[in-house]
Amino acid sequence: MNDKQFTELAAWIAEAGLAGESETVLLRGFCERAMAFGMPLARAMVIIDTLHPIYEGRMFGWNAADGETVLREYGPTNEGEALERWQQSPFYRLVQTGERLLRRRVDAAAVAEFPTLESQWSGMTDYVAMVNRFTAQGVIGEMDCVYSSWATDGAQGFDEADIADLRRLIPLLALAVKSSSLARIARTLVETYLGRDAGRRVLAGGIARGVAERIEAVLWFSDLRGYTRITDTAAPEHVIPLLNDYAEAVISAIHAEGGDVLKLIGDGTLAIFTADDRATACRAALAAAAAARTSVGELSIRRRAKDLPATDMYLALHFGEVFYGNIGSKERLDFTVVGPAVNEASRIGALCRSVEQPLLLSASFADAAGEERNRFVSIGRYALRGVSLPQELFTLDPTQRVQA
DSSP: OOHHHHHHHHHHHHHHHHTTOOHHHHHHHHHHHHHHTTOOOOEEEEEEEOOOSSOSEEEEEEETTTOOEEEEEEOOOSSHHHHHHHHTSHHHHHHHHOOSEEEEEOSHHHHHHOTHHHHHSTTOSEEEEEEEEOOGGGOBTTBOEEEEEEEEOOTTOOOHHHHHHHHHHHHHHHHHHHHHHHHHHHHHHHHHHHOHHHHHHHHTTOOOTTOEEEEEEEEEEEEETTHHHHHHHSOHHHHHHHHHHHHHHHHHHHHHTTOEEEEEETTEEEEEEOOSSHHHHHHHHHHHHHHHHHHHHHHHHHHHHTTOOOOOEEEEEEEEEEEEEEEEOSSOEEEEEESHHHHHHHHHHHHHHHHTOSEEEEHHHHHHTGGGGGGEEEEEEEOOTTOSSOEEEEEEOTTSOOOO
């Protein structure tokens, strides 16, 4: 690769990184351009750890035979077979030695030294592993470097000029990959901790303190039956798994119907459903409620079979106008909903216990639900703490079968 070609490829990496291209686009574009400039690449792989509640990192692979770039997310590598594979890899050797580059001819001796070469790089003749480390200030969680592998199937392997080009270019590619990964991590974190819609709004620039939008929405407020009793009697190590199991059942149902979870308060869940018309939002909330109750019921059966504490869900659905936006101090903001309707939803949810109803619907929800109202039955008027006038409440007509 001559100086003009090197400069052109380096410029492309910078432009693609600044444009926010994905890791797959970066890897494919780099490999195709390097091949066009004479580098005999046949396969390549880039790995970077991430900050995610489930995955430890992401692997991007490219193959010249079909020109495809694949993405694979992987879980923890600190135990079992995953740990064994990691310890047999060239990357582990680089981590242990502190070196930046490892090169091997792909032959029996190399496979004996690094067993992973046989399964991942069969058919290759020359292999290069590289690690581009971050300084302490650039480390996020376990993301402390970019790993990459480069291989050729040419009989002569790479020449020294190819290795020199990789040494100079891969740090630039690693920087672009890190930039793309950080943007993705930011999206993951804000959507995980703020909610999907709230996260997108924050990333779009909606972070000004005190700026809130007036919206109409279905408000979902649910919690678990007998949670205080469970926490008082269950072994402490069982409490967090219980919360996680039931939260997964409830939140998955909300997301499947287009709702947005805004806050988890102990065993409680606050969510909203919005749509172009009220009836559509109400139908989505009712569908989520049915799905959640089914999932919670199935989960409780599984947990009881394992002699683990199990429970059920109380749910209130309300419809009203709320302010949706940033509320808080200069140092700590919360993107959430506020207004009298939020207070009313929580008060209705609290009544589920005393009236022995797993699901309560407000009068405003019933009015907004359109034809769905035919499925509701009134349970009477009740005074809500902190609300001036008694409210008529509804539940689903027990004579009608609820479809999840």
